[in-house]
Amino acid sequence: MSLPTIWVFGDQLNRGIGALAGATPQTHRVLFIESTVKIASRKWHVQRAHFIVTSMRKFANELRNEGFHVDYRFASSMREGLDLHVLEFQPTEVIATEPNSYGARQLAARLGVRTVSSNQFLCHPDEYQTFLGSRKSIKMEDFYRWQRKRLNVLMDGNEPAGGRWNFDEENRQPPPKTGHDRWPEPERYELDEVDRSVLESVQKYCFGKLPEGQWATTREGALARLRNFVDHVLPMFGEHEDAMLKSNWHLAHSLLSPYLNVGLLLPGEVVSAAEKAFQDGNVPMNSAEGFIRQIIGWREYIWNCYWQWMPEYAQMNSLGANKDLPPMFTDPAKTSMACMKSVLTGVNERSYSHHIERLMVLGNFALIAGINPQQFTRWMWNSYIDAAEWVMVPNVIGMSQYADGGLLATKPYASGGAYIDRMSDHCKGCVYDRKKRTGDDACPFTVLYWDFFLRHQERFVKNPRVARQVRAAQQLQDSEELQVVAAEMMKKMDSGTI
Numbered sequence: 001m002s003l004p005t006i007w008v009f010g011d012q013l014n015r016g017i018g019a020l021a022g023a024t025p026q027t028h029r030v031l032f033i034e035s036t037v038k039i040a041s042r043k044w045h046v047q048r049a050h051f052i053v054t055s056m057r058k059f060a061n062e063l064r065n066e067g068f069h070v071d072y073r074f075a076s077s078m079r080e081g082l083d084l085h086v087l088e089f090q091p092t093e094v095i096a097t098e099p100n101s102y103g104a105r106q107l108a109a110r111l112g113v114r115t116v117s118s119n120q121f122l123c124h125p126d127e128y129q130t131f132l133g134s135r136k137s138i139k140m141e142d143f144y145r146w147q148r149k150r151l152n153v154l155m156d157g158n159e160p161a162g163g164r165w166n167f168d169e170e171n172r173q174p175p176p177k178t179g180h181d182r183w184p185e186p187e188r189y190e191l192d193e194v195d196r197s198v199l200e201s202v203q204k205y206c207f208g209k210l211p212e213g214q215w216a217t218t219r220e221g222a223l224a225r226l227r228n229f230v231d232h233v234l235p236m237f238g239e240h241e242d243a244m245l246k247s248n249w250h251l252a253h254s255l256l257s258p259y260l261n262v263g264l265l266l267p268g269e270v271v272s273a274a275e276k277a278f279q280d281g282n283v284p285m286n287s288a289e290g291f292i293r294q295i296i297g298w299r300e301y302i303w304n305c306y307w308q309w310m311p312e313y314a315q316m317n318s319l320g321a322n323k324d325l326p327p328m329f330t331d332p333a334k335t336s337m338a339c340m341k342s343v344l345t346g347v348n349e350r351s352y353s354h355h356i357e358r359l360m361v362l363g364n365f366a367l368i369a370g371i372n373p374q375q376f377t378r379w380m381w382n383s384y385i386d387a388a389e390w391v392m393v394p395n396v397i398g399m400s401q402y403a404d405g406g407l408l409a410t411k412p413y414a415s416g417g418a419y420i421d422r423m424s425d426h427c428k429g430c431v432y433d434r435k436k437r438t439g440d441d442a443c444p445f446t447v448l449y450w451d452f453f454l455r456h457q458e459r460f461v462k463n464p465r466v467a468r469q470v471r472a473a474q475q476l477q478d479s480e481e482l483q484v485v486a487a488e489m490m491k492k493m494d495s496g497t498i
């Protein structure tokens with residue numbers, strides 16, 4: 001029978017999204033395309049490749065169980081998969097939900113696929129235009145408040161519940177001295193036949209530690225993780241959000257980003273669950289607000305910045321940073337820096353590190369060492385379980401590398417060893433001394449931090465948020481010696497001996 005086909009992309013795995021929302025087994029056929037070219041095109045982290053492909057295959061099985069005729073096609077490319085599907089089933093038309101990346105939208109248009117509006121995010125780029133209105137300057141905080149009011153989340157009439165919009169001040173505590181086991185261990189599931197067969201097909205293209213059930217691959221599993229987070233972890237969310245510990249990689253982070261990014265969870269249900277826990281008195285205000293800010297504020301803001309500024313945005317490099325990614329990023333043994341080694345080893349083991357490790361360790365290092373932002377984006381994109389172009393590009397190019405010249409962040413997130421020492425337990429026992437900026441044991445973060453502000457002093461002395469740091473760099477008595485040490489460090493970094 002000739003039916004219209006819904007082509008489901010690998011990051012739209014939800015029955016309630018776009019074209020699938022109103023479909024029934026009687027009205028539509030469903031197509032998935034697993035492209036070998038796409039899988040083999042890069043060296044992915046094995047947990048990431050496994051997560052996406054397994055989630056696709058398991059979602060296809062769920063739709064089959066619901067009675068849908070699903071054509072799950074293995075093809076060398078998307079185009080070939082679509083052509084073969086059309087040849088075999090002669091659909092009346094092929095429909096897709098608006099893809100989440102710029103490239104996929106162009107592909108759909110080239111292949112003549114009709115797209116329907118997506119409800120995968122709470123603020124569609126068309127609605128974002130209403131927020132932009134005639135505003136001259138755009139801040140995440142303004143967008144977040146606009147979202148709170150519009151979506152009626154944590155509101156008391158027209159006022160924010162609890163009398164304040166922002167509890168960030170309470171949420172920047174350094175790591176506690178004791179009780180590092182206070183945060184419950186994330187659950188795991190037993191890998192099944194589908195997992196094993198996916199691993200067989202993807203493993204040869206990948207790097208990193210094999211999956212051990214860390215990341216759920218079904219909606220049921222993702223919902224269980226959400227429940228567990230809300231009941232046991234959310235009450236502690238916030239307070240130590242910016243802390244980093246060798247002995248605890250997750251702290252009170254939700255670990256929900258992969259599910260949100262492929263559609264196994266939707267942002268609205270995640271926010272409702274957190275808000276209800278607050279209303280029931282199970283979660284304090286600073287935790288509920290801190291978490292909800294991440295989802296309806298940061299996440300949706302990043303999504304809309306991506307659509308506002310692509311495609312030129314991905315190629316920006318305003319600081320002219322052109323150093324190659326150093327060998328430690330693919331082999332953590334190539335550094336003695338305790339903080340970098342610990343975070344990079346964690347990425348290898350879990351395909352994940354939390355926000356501050358991404359921003360203030362890896363991103364900070366790439367920024368102050370002058371690593372090419374496109375190379376750094378690509379490495380992160382290949383390595384992280386939750387990566388997608390829409391979220392990786394603004395977070396790397398804008399937030400962490402200042403490669404957009406300040407469109408997204410009003411200052412460069414550069415810091416020296418003192419910040420890492422305050423917020424983590426990495427410095428104790430490191431071969432480097434975070435207080436030293438010259439000598440063999442000078443801390444690379446400290447040296448490169450000062451060197452960064454000396455290199456870019458003309459630009460940043462005009463920026464009120466960092467002008468003080470620039471002036472402090474200009475007044476260093478040992479600035480010449482420091483720049484020589486920095487140049488030597490760069491060489492060591494390139495040769496994998498730093």
Ligand SMILES: Cc1cc2nc3c(=O)[nH]c(=O)nc-3n(C[C@H](O)[C@H](O)[C@H](O)COP(=O)(O)OP(=O)(O)OC[C@H]3O[C@@H](n4cnc5c(N)ncnc54)[C@H](O)[C@@H]3O)c2cc1C
Nearest residue numbers: 253254255256257294298299354355358359386387395400
């Ligand atoms: C350099 C860099 C690269 C990043 N790359 C990605 C990426 O590829 N994919 C990704 O989902 N996030 C990315 N982020 C944002 C953030 O670090 C992750 O969303 C977060 O660490 C995911 O872990 P979690 O679910 O435990 O987060 P939590 O700390 O529990 O936060 C809750 C949720 O808030 C959302 N969120 C918070 N901050 C952001 C943000 N800046 N952008 C988008 N969503 C946010 C996420 O959905 C996250 O699940 C990046 C940040 C930086 C600085």
Ligand code: SF4
Nearest residue numbers: 339417427430434443
């Ligand atoms: S001393 Fe420097 S290199 Fe070592 S852990 Fe601290 S910040 Fe990192």
